[in-house]
Amino acid sequence: MIDVHALSVSLGHRQILHDVSFSAPPGAVTAVIGPNGSGKSTLMKALCRDYAYDGTVSLNGHDLASLSLVQAATWRAVLPQASSLPFPFTVREVVALGLTAGRSGLPLGMVRQLPDMALAAVDLAGFGGRYYGEISGGEQQRVQLARVLCQVWIPVLDGVPRYLFLDEPVSSLDVKHQLMIMDVARRYADAGGGVIAILHDLNLAAMYADTILALRDGRVAGFGAPGAVLTDQLISQVFDCPLRVGVAPPAGWPFVLPQSVGRRHASDLNIKVA
């Protein structure tokens, strides 16, 4: 369980987050939504201890501030927004960096194959020998997710749930891979782990999240089940722009929604739809 109580973060003289409280239980996907500058990434960085904060954050009942780096690395893995590498690593070598200090939870003999298993999980099987700098941005993002998965591969270790912190995990992916990555997150939660993901796509949040945290101007504007948070009034207010929930556009305007195929929690995305 992740419990955040009265979290405030100031950068310089500006207070970015005001009195944010919420909890993210294991077994659930918690999506964080909000406009640019609402404090989503700041919240994530505070949860990762990159920024100093006031208030308390506890991870599995332990105060985050007093947790050792190695213990923290064992309990949660963090997917950053963008990563460039100064040296020519292969894709497999980048994924294997996830094994630096954390505990994958696999027996030693299987750890050697773990990078390949993680690559397969993000639909990049066979990419191990490519150079990280020579693949596309979307592929790099999936490689980083594979690295993050390596760090906390088994969702529940020694009876203690582990967490994925995902900062915009699908922002540069095509729609198929957006669904595929969110499926990875969903499966991780279904297996007993926890997921906190910053999402810009409200449809993905509606599809995959058990709980949505809506931020506006560094304050919690809404927190609850998707049906409770994604209401016309609340999201119009949060995003400062007229929005309607669950209403088809006027006849003749095409709109594309993965939900419409009725494939929530679908397991195999490699079924060729076309």
Add this chain to the structure above:
Amino acid sequence: MADAMTMSRTSLAADRPDGDRSALGRVAIFLLAILLLAMMILSMTTGASGASASTIIGGWFGLVPDHAEQVLRDHAVIYNIRLPRMVLGAMVGAALAVSGLLMQGLFRNPLADPGLVGVSAGAGLGAVSIIVLGTTMLAPLTAFLGLYALQIASFLGGLATTFILYRVATRSGQTAIATMLLAGIAIGALAGAITGVLVYVATDSQLRDLTFWGLGSLSGANWTKIAASGPIITISLIAAAFLSKGLNALTLGEATAAHLGVPVQRFKLLTILAVAGATGASVAVSGGIGFVGIVVPHLLRLVIGPDHRYLLPATALLGASFLLLADAVSRLIVAPAELPIGIITAAFGGPFFLWILLRKRAAFAW
């Protein structure tokens, strides 16, 4: 050369479709150890005098009883001149190459090198201070530190410059390459200016010491220098061996390294200490030998990849071999005189550095 490098790089990756180069790294370390052994033998058998190691070894087994006098002379040449020179050359080469590699990892930048960014100049300033002021202003210090005065002053000079450089060039874990190189130039120039003042006030005999020291040469190698610099270099290299996993994680950035469980602040401090120790102790005994720290890690990165668990030992071995080879060339090329070794490494390293710049300009936005 560029084409051959690019090709070998591509084909090596293609040989391992799973992208796991650890076996390659192990083979490379093994081969480089053999290369170092060969270079040590070359170093022992090269020189102005005709002394040959085989006479000595023959003498041990009583195979050359008729040339007792020659054996004695050769014995002196080998044990008092060539052996210390070989040991010092290998140590300094490994130290220079590894400190380059450590700085590149610390700054997340393949162009960082103690020689290029002013760390060697800072270490040099430390050494020159002791040579010039060691009998006057700094006399208590030299008396206290004794044999190690020069080494420790160099270490402190290198440490100070590395810290300043890091503080200036790195902001919240990100190093801008231009800032780093420009800050390095400024720090190097400042250290050079102070060194210049010291040289200006130096006495004639001090000037002679300075000239010998500053040539960038292994020619003055002796057991005393090894006793003074050897321990510092050895400790720095052993410390470096424990940094490889952290350096790998640090390539993802400081925040991500911390998320992976690396204690980043302590790690950076240890890295800076190792760089200053290795650079300082090398500069103290051999003056400025440039480009080893940039050429050796870069070449190896092309062949075995940037995984520091293999790159670090490979860099130490190739650095030692490279300096022994350069030293042998410097003794042979104008025999019986010898060129300062810094000329050889710069003549090879300068063009190599330009090649890296051109290649990166074309292919990568590192």
